[in-house]
Amino acid sequence: MSTISLFDPVLPEGFSYYPEFLSAEDEQRLLEIVQDLDLQPMVFQGYQAKRKTKSFGYDYHFHSRKLEKGLPIPETFNALIDKVSLKLAFDPKLFKEVLVTEYPPGSVINWHRDAPPFGLISGISLLSDCSLRFRPHDKSKQGRKTIINITIQRCSLYILDGISRSDWEHSILPVNKTRYSITLRTLGKF
Numbered sequence: 757m758s759t760i761s762l763f764d765p766v767l768p769e770g771f772s773y774y775p776e777f778l779s780a781e782d783e784q785r786l787l788e789i790v791q792d793l794d795l796q797p798m799v800f801q802g803y804q805a806k807r808k809t810k811s812f813g814y815d816y817h818f819h820s821r822k823l824e825k826g827l828p829i830p831e832t833f834n835a836l837i838d839k840v841s842l843k844l845a846f847d848p849k850l851f852k853e854v855l856v857t858e859y860p861p862g863s864v865i866n867w868h869r870d871a872p873p874f875g876l877i878s879g880i881s882l883l884s885d886c887s888l889r890f891r892p893h894d895k896s897k898q899g900r901k902t903i904i905n906i907t908i909q910r911c912s913l914y915i916l917d918g919i920s921r922s923d924w925e926h927s928i929l930p931v932n933k934t935r936y937s938i939t940l941r942t943l944g945k946f
């Protein structure tokens with residue numbers, strides 16, 4: 757049983773973390789699935805990031821701020837969606853978007869909150885660990901002392917919901933080794 761130390765960072769409300777959510781075998785099978793996808797460099801506001809992505813179910817268009825129906829979610833993700841849904845005790849059909857991201861060494865995701873049409877976010881990490889950071893969205897509360905840094909291990913699951921989703925921004929520091937993430941999102945305005 758893990759205990760919470762007085763010196764552990766206080767996590768934003770609504771954030772939960774489950775290390776060793778996947779077995780090594782589950783991870784291997786998911787890696788084969790994501791590495792077989794035609795991931796494309798992520799372009800945001802004309803700038804091409806180092807990370808590559810592919811989304812299913814819905815696509816959020818940053819320029820128009822609109823959500824559009826996307827490619828159907830491949831059945832190969834069903835087992836993962838079912839496992840996450842079981843953990844959260846809710847209907848797997850609520851997950852309407854699957855986003856796969858490859859972070860090559862040195863790549864990041866900058867400070868952001870996920871797009872407003874999405875609801876609960878769950879993140880599954882493959883192949884390597886990363887440092888996930890949180891800072892308040894309210895600029896007047898931002899500063900070095902209000903940044904929370906959490907190590908997200910490979911094979912883990914994290915959930916962003918509630919205040920961690922609405923009042924906090926998150927980012928990922930440059931990764932040392934290639935990392936993949938699978939993000940499952942429900943719909944529901946934040």
Ligand SMILES: O=C(O)CCC(=O)C(=O)O
Pocket residue numbers: 855857865870879880926928937939
């Ligand atoms: O890779 C991750 O775990 C985070 C992904 C993320 O924040 C996003 O795509 O908005």
